Amino acid sequence: xxxxxxxxxxxxxxxxxxxxQCKACCKRQPGPLIPGDxxxxxxxxxxxxxxxxxxxxxxxxxxxxxxxxxEVRRVGTITPQYKKGRCVFLDANDxxxxxxxxxxxxxxxxxxxxxSYAHALSCWATRxxxxxxxxxALRNTLSYATHHKPIPY
Numbered sequence: 101x102x103x104x105x106x107x108x109x110x111x112x113x114x115x116x117x118x119x120x121q122c123k124a125c126c127k128r129q130p131g132p133l134i135p136g137d138x139x140x141x142x143x144x145x146x147x148x149x150x151x152x153x154x155x156x157x158x159x160x161x162x163x164x165x166x167x168x169x170x171e172v173r174r175v176g177t178i179t180p181q182y183k184k185g186r187c188v189f190l191d192a193n194d195x196x197x198x199x200x201x202x203x204x205x206x207x208x209x210x211x212x213x214x215x216s217y218a219h220a221l222s223c224w225a226t227r228x229x230x231x232x233x234x235x236x237a238l239r240n241t242l243s244y245a246t247h248h249k250p251i252p253y
Contacts, residue, residue, distance in 0.1 A: 108208065109224055115210040122210045123194045130187035131205020132159065132177035134225050135232035144201040155188055157181050158242040162226050175230045178239050179205070182246075 115122070125131070133141075133156070142152045161177040180203065181188045189198045196202055204225055209218060229235055 114207050117210040126187045130180040131203050132179050134204040134228045135235040137203045141201050157245045158239045159245045
């Protein structure tokens with residue numbers, strides 16, 4: 101089963117911030133999708149699969165560490181494409197054209213969140229991405245990202 105925004109952990113609320121710091125993230129690295137986001141955004145846009153695949157790409161994703169085994173692995177993600185120094189969904193006024201259906205990584209994170217809160221939310225999303233065979237199969241049909249800026253920790 102694909103998680104949806106309605107299945108996000110209890111107490112997690114969509115961000116409402118649109119300050120300059122938060123909008124700058126849309127220019128550095130668009131947020132990742134969770135399973136179900138691609139289809140939800142496609143329905144909102146009313147476009148074909150082919151048209152959707154031109155708007156998103158396969159990102160290298162997140163590095164995760166299994167605390168039990170110490171194994172480090174990468175979980176690939178899907179993100180909006182980044183062109184001309186910005187997310188493809190940003191308009192000329194730095195407003196998100198799909199804000200109402202923004203990907204999980206955009207809708208639930210902002211630059212003012214505490215590190216532990218953001219980490220817990222990232223762990224939930226990464227698990228959902230990794231455990232969804234449909235999400236990873238979709239990712240394998242997309243062009244590979246030509247722009248990726250890992251977030252330094």
